[in-house]
Amino acid sequence: MVQKKDLVGADKAEGKRRGRPRAYAPDVAIGQALSLFRRTGYAATSLDDLSAATGMNRPSLYGAFGDKRALYIKSYHRYRDDYTAGAVDIFNADIDIRERLTRFLTLALDIHMTGEAGPSGCFTVMTVASDAIADPEIRALVREGFKDIDDAFVWCFRTAIARGELPDTIDVTVRAQMASAMIYLSAVRSRAGMPRAEIEATLVGAVEQLCQA
Amino acid sequence: MVQKKDLVGADKAEGKRRGRPRAYAPDVAIGQALSLFRRTGYAATSLDDLSAATGMNRPSLYGAFGDKRALYIKSYHRYRDDYTAGAVDIFNADIDIRERLTRFLTLALDIHMTGEAGPSGCFTVMTVASDAIADPEIRALVREGFKDIDDAFVWCFRTAIARGELPDTIDVTVRAQMASAMIYLSAVRSRAGMPRAEIEATLVGAVEQLCQA
């Protein structure tokens, strides 16, 4: 949970920094903060908890990332970056619609299932369900996140039509949003503690249903 | 937000109580607590907030419902009761599968859209996304809630097959869970602030898709 004090490698790109070296790697700390935020949510996660999880004391935490809200937003961006990194391969792969949807939903399930103390679910859904959604900036991030997923699935179905795998009579928008809904299902049920196999079976069945002509 | 001090009618069924009369109606207070919990979540809602929302001071709140956790659980039961009350009519109605699914999803959307300061979403999804999910009892309640909705949709599709509206070759379980997923979509997107018409259009399209032979 806590970073090692030595061998941080914080000064990888830039030349030797002037003062006392940092005892942490900022990107590692963000990852640990993200883990904790995902497990316990925004309000229930204290700065002391974050301090313990990152191995940084509160002032360092504040100095490096700003206040709790700023750290949360940085964690959110980290989450999104991790997510999209995994999605790129699926976009580029030369596979049919069933395979593509399956990979997307499996990727989501993988992410939702991660967590040191049980599955943590989807950070975006966590955020929308928290009081943090009252914050306009966070609200905008969340909506953007949902839209990106919708767009990804729209692209999937359009590509499938272009490849002749589905007729162009289907309602691409509706199918894409139903696929998004299956991600919400994965998020919610994984966090509720339902067994992975059960959720996976549902997703597989949904893919089949969504790929019907 | 705050209950009127007079004309409570707390002593409706039981005979005259002995001591000083209550300045609140317990069921009204639970409803107000539920509203607040739905808006701000478990951790971010303080007893002071609940006190202000119900018009009861903290000691009365504590004496009447126990601590915050107990009040949350009571609020959850209230939410479920309200929900199921609306669902009964839909179960009993002599309507086809499209109409039945539409009514269920519209009922869900109605609930998710309620809230004094914008849509509050689904209390069950809020709970699963909060740190309260670490509590075994609350966890069990949530899973039970999800299962009930699944079962309701399974019943819908089975009934549709029995009425000859759908072939018995469809995967009832998968379709039911996809319908549940559309409820999660309603919950998540309403709280994210997406316009009702947009969500409604998605639900309508999904019903059509789910009722395809």
Add this chain to the structure above:
DNA sequence: CCATTATTGTGCGAGACGGTACGAAAATCA
């Protein structure tokens, strides 16, 4: 009219919380 019962509401106390000031520590630079 007084005792009894039940609730109200002020107000307290110990602790957690977010955030920050300030001196100690550890590096580089001259």
Add this chain to the structure above:
DNA sequence: TGATTTTCGTACCGTCTCGCACAATAATGG
């Protein structure tokens, strides 16, 4: 070595938090 720069880490502030003690209040019972 000594000055400078940057970070670390203790210690602290004001506020909020939950939960409860205790007296005032308002009803009923005799």
